[in-house]
Amino acid sequence: MMTSFVPVLVLFAALAYANAQGDGVTMPREEFPGLGALNAAQRETVDRFVLDHERPTGELKLLAERGGTAVRSSVALRYFFPHSRFVVVPWTLRADPAAKHLYSIPFGLYDVLAISDTGQHESTFHSSGNQEEFGLFLHNHRVKVRNKTEACEVARALADIYGPTGLSLCNNVKSSSSEWRLSYTETRFRPISSYEQVREAYYYRLRVDSRGVVLDGKLVADTLERCKIDNAAESVGNQHSPVN
Structure with missing residues (x-):
């Protein structure tokens, strides 16, 4: 569970602004409430994860919304990922x-x-970072990205996992033989002060090897x-700054 909350909230606001500037593509995604779609072993894994990460005591508590x-x-x-299930734990x-005056409490984690x-x-997969x-x-999972069709499907999977706060456009640019820029979106000017x-x-910058297998x-x-x-x-040119 990541805790760098303030930069994340700023990033989400910027992404929402970016998506509002272009023609968004609504990604079809199903969401089944509860854990009924899981088998017993998968439900046990979810329960163990929650127990390992909850902090129910102390002046700042972290609680799972079961x-x-x-x-x-x-x-x-x-x-x-035909043999994987994706479970949202809010x-x-x-x-x-x-102690409320000591903390700025984020929502939507x-x-x-x-x-x-x-x-x-x-x-x-964290909502922060x-x-x-x-x-x-x-x-x-040895996923390959060798052309724009495969890049678009990977971009869809990215948005389906992270939800509406992630980039969701199938506008993918192959910037070199080893790099793709998925869901590339440019914003209009926005004030920062x-x-x-x-x-x-x-x-989303994706690096691939000579066969198209994703590296990171x-x-x-x-x-x-x-x-x-x-x-x-x-003008400051193309200043490159990975999001932390």
Whole structure:
């Protein structure tokens, strides 16, 4: 469970802004409330994960919202990972009344667990961070991206796992023989302070080997332009900054 909450909330706001600028593609995804779609071994894995990660005591408590657990499925997920199930575990942070002034409590935290047919915990996809775990999951399953069709399906799987806060456009750019930029999206200028604004690009950077097998991946934000609010443009070129 990752805890770098403030940067994550800023990133989610930026991604929502980016998606609002273009023609979004609604990804068909099914969500089955509860754990009824899992077998006994898979349900046991979910229960063990919750018990291992909950912090029910202390001035800042981390509690699983058991009533909000659900199994996510989609055409893309079933195609790439036919022997895995994806389980959403929502979390709530609660501060003791005497300590509330010490914390800024974020909302919408969750983990998505990938669990095999036999109940093996394969991966945890976090609602915070740069989604590197997705790239490693693709690598472990020997997923290949060799053309735009395969890139689009992988982008769909990415959005199906992480939900509407992730990038969801099948606008994929092969930037080199070993790199894809999935769901590439450029924003309009947005203010980052009272006197400065930026125009950015968001995408999921995927590295592949000579056969197209995924090596790793990472959510990336590039600053394309920066200028003052009074429109005195000051170009900064393509500053490359991985999202942490």
